[in-house]
Amino acid sequence: xxxxxxxxxxxxxxxxxxxxxxxxxxxxxxxxxxxxxxxxxxxxxxxxxxxxxxxxxxxxxxxxxxxxxxxxxxxxxxxxxxxxxxxxxxxxxxxxxxxxxxxxxxxxxxxxxxxxxx
Numbered sequence: 507x508x509x510x511x512x513x514x515x516x517x518x519x520x521x522x523x524x525x526x527x528x529x530x531x532x533x534x535x536x537x538x539x540x541x542x543x544x545x546x547x548x549x550x551x552x553x554x555x556x557x558x559x560x561x562x563x564x565x566x567x568x569x570x571x572x573x574x575x576x577x578x579x580x581x582x583x584x585x586x587x588x589x590x591x592x593x594x595x596x597x598x599x600x601x602x603x604x605x606x607x608x609x610x611x612x613x614x615x616x617x618x619x620x621x622x623x624x
Contacts, residue, residue, distance in 0.1 A: 507541075507548045510558045512566045518556055522587050524613045526551070526606075527574075528559040529567075529581040536600040537580040543603045544582075547610060554614045584609050588616040 507528065510518070518525050528544040530537040541559070548557035560570060562579050570576065574583045578598035586593055595609055 507545050507557050507559050509561060511560075511564065512570055515558065515560065515570070518558065519585060521556075524555045524587070524610075524617060525585040526555050526557045526610060527583040527585070528557070529562050529570075529576050529579060529583065530559050531562040531579045533563075534579050540580050540600045543606065546603070547606060550607070551610050551614065554617060555610055582606060584613060586613040586616065588620050589613065 515525075515527070526544075526547065528541070530541060530544075532538075544557060544559065548555075551557065560567060562571075574594060575596055576583065576598075580600055582597040582601065584595040586595070597606065597609070
C-alpha cells in the first residue's frame with residue numbers, strides 16, 4: 507500500500523477508479539494493527555481498487571479530514587465513482603477485515619455491473 511499526499515490523491519481520484527484510503531497515524535496502536543489488513547486488501551483487490559494510505563499527522567490532513575468527514579484514527583474511506591447514491595463511505599476505528607472486504611466487494615460489483623451495461 508502506497509502512502510500518498512493530497513495532491514497525489516486528487517490525481518488518483520480523477521481516474522474514475524475505486525480508491526480505498528487508509529487514514530493512519532504512526533503513534534496509534536490501532537493504526538499499526540490494521541495496516542497489514544489494508545496491505546492484504548490491496549493485494550486482493552489490485553485489479554479493481556487502488557488502496558493508499560494518508561498520514562493523519564501530515565499538515566494537509568486537516569483539509570482531507572474535512573473533505574471526507576474523517577473524525578477518527580484509524581479510519582478508512584472508500585471513494586466509488588460507480589455508486590450514484592453513496593459515492594463515499596467511511597469506517598471509523600479499526601474494522602474487521604470482513605467488514606472492509608464487504609465494502610470493497612460491493613463497490614467492485616457496482617463497477618462490473620456498470621461495465622456490463624455499457
